[in-house]
Amino acid sequence: MGKKIIVAIDGFSSSGKSTMARELAKRVGYVYVDSGAMYRAVTLYAMRNGMVNTDGSIDEEKLVAALPEINITFQPAGADGVQHTLLNGEDVEKEIRSMEVSSLVSPVAVIPAVRERLVALQQGFGKEKGIVMDGRDIGTTVFPDAEMKVFVSASPEERARRRFLELKEKGVDAVYEEVLRNVEERDHIDTTREVSPLRKAADAIELDNGSLTPEQQMNWLMDKFQSIEKENI
Ligand code: CDP
Numbered sequence: 001m002g003k004k005i006i007v008a009i010d011g012f013s014s015s016g017k018s019t020m021a022r023e024l025a026k027r028v029g030y031v032y033v034d035s036g037a038m039y040r041a042v043t044l045y046a047m048r049n050g051m052v053n054t055d056g057s058i059d060e061e062k063l064v065a066a067l068p069e070i071n072i073t074f075q076p077a078g079a080d081g082v083q084h085t086l087l088n089g090e091d092v093e094k095e096i097r098s099m100e101v102s103s104l105v106s107p108v109a110v111i112p113a114v115r116e117r118l119v120a121l122q123q124g125f126g127k128e129k130g131i132v133m134d135g136r137d138i139g140t141t142v143f144p145d146a147e148m149k150v151f152v153s154a155s156p157e158e159r160a161r162r163r164f165l166e167l168k169e170k171g172v173d174a175v176y177e178e179v180l181r182n183v184e185e186r187d188h189i190d191t192t193r194e195v196s197p198l199r200k201a202a203d204a205i206e207l208d209n210g211s212l213t214p215e216q217q218m219n220w221l222m223d224k225f226q227s228i229e230k231e232n233i
Contacts, residue, residue: 004030004130005232006145007225008138010198011152013186014159014166016209016217020152021134022083024221028132028229033125035135035142036105037085038072038118040096043108045070045087052104064113072121099167099174102182106189109136115195136190139201148228149204150221156183158210 007024011017018034025032042063046052049066051059075084075091084093095101108114115137122142125131133142139149160180167174190198200206205224209217 003229003232004128005147005229006126006129006143007132007148007150008143008146008201008204009132009134009150009152010136010139010200010204011134011150012154012156012159012198013183013190014163015152015154016159016162016214017134017150017152019214020209020217020221021132023218024225025132027218027222028225029130031125031131032083033074033122033131033133034083034085035118035122035133035138037074037093037096038121039105039109039114040101041072041085041087041092042067042070042114042118043101043105044092044096046108047100047104056104058104058107058111060111063108064111067113067117070117072118097170097172099172099178099182102186106186110189110193110195112195119196136198137196139204140199141196144201147232148225149201150224151200151204151206153206153208154210156180156187159183 007030009017009021018036022032046058046063051062053059071088073086075086077083082093084091085096086092119142122133126133126143139146157180160176160183163183164174164176164179167179207217207220212220
C-alpha cells in the first residue's frame with residue numbers, strides 16, 4: 001500500500017458527488033469532509049443572525065465581521081451512518097439541508113472573505129492527508145496538489161430529479177420545478193463567480209455519472225483510487 005493521499009471530488013450541485021465521496025472514504029478508511037456543508041452552515045448562521053436583507057441579499061459587511069466567531073466541525077458518522085455538521089458546537093445537519101439554505105448558499109459562497117475562511121479550515125483538515133473532500137473548488141483552490149482529482153457531471157434534469165427524490169425521502173416538501181430552478185440557479189452562480197468558480201481542474205479525471213449505476217460508479221472510483229495510491233509510494 002502507498003502513502004495516504006488527498007482525494008478532491010468536484011462537480012455541479014446534486015451530481016451525487018457527496019454520496020460517492022462519503023462511500024469512498026468509508027471503504028478506504030479516510031476522513032470525509034463535505035465542504036458544501038460548511039458553506040451551508042455559514043449561510044444558516046447568517047439567516048439566524050439577521051444578516052439576510054428583506055430582498056434576500058446578504059448583509060456582507062455584517063457577515064464578514066462575524067466570521068471569526070463562526071466555527072465549523074464535523075461529528076463522525078454514528079449509528080445512523082451520517083456525518084453531522086456542527087456550527088459552533090451545535091448539530092445543524094438537518095437545518096442546513098433546507099430549501100431556504102439551498103437558495104441562499106450560493107450568494108454566501110460568492111463572498112471572498114467567506115471563501116478565504118473556509119478554505120483555510122479545509123486545508124487544516126487535510127494537513128495529515130488521508131482525506132476525501134467534495135465541493136466546487138477542491139481540486140483547483142483548496143488542494144491544487146491533490147494526488148487524485150475527480151470532476152463529476154450529469155445533466156441539470158437528472159440532478160434535479162435525484163435531489164427531488166432525496167428531499168422526498170427525508171420528508172421535506174418539494175416541487176420538482178422548484179428544485180430544478182434551484183439547481184440551475186446555483187450552477188449559474190457557481191460557474192460565473194469571480195473567486196474560485198466551479199471548473200474542472202486540468203488534471204482532474206471526468207466522470208459523467210448520469211450514465212452509470214451507483215455500483216459501477218463506485219467500482220470505477222475504487223479502481224482509480226487504488227492505482228493512484230499504489231503509484232504514490
Ligand atoms: O446541495 P449540493 O450537494 O449540490 O451542494 P453543496 O455541496 O451542499 O454546496 C452548496 C453550495 O455551496 C454550492 O452550490 C456552492 O455555491 C457552495 N460551495 C462552494 O462554493 N464551494 C465549495 N467547495 C462547496 C460548496
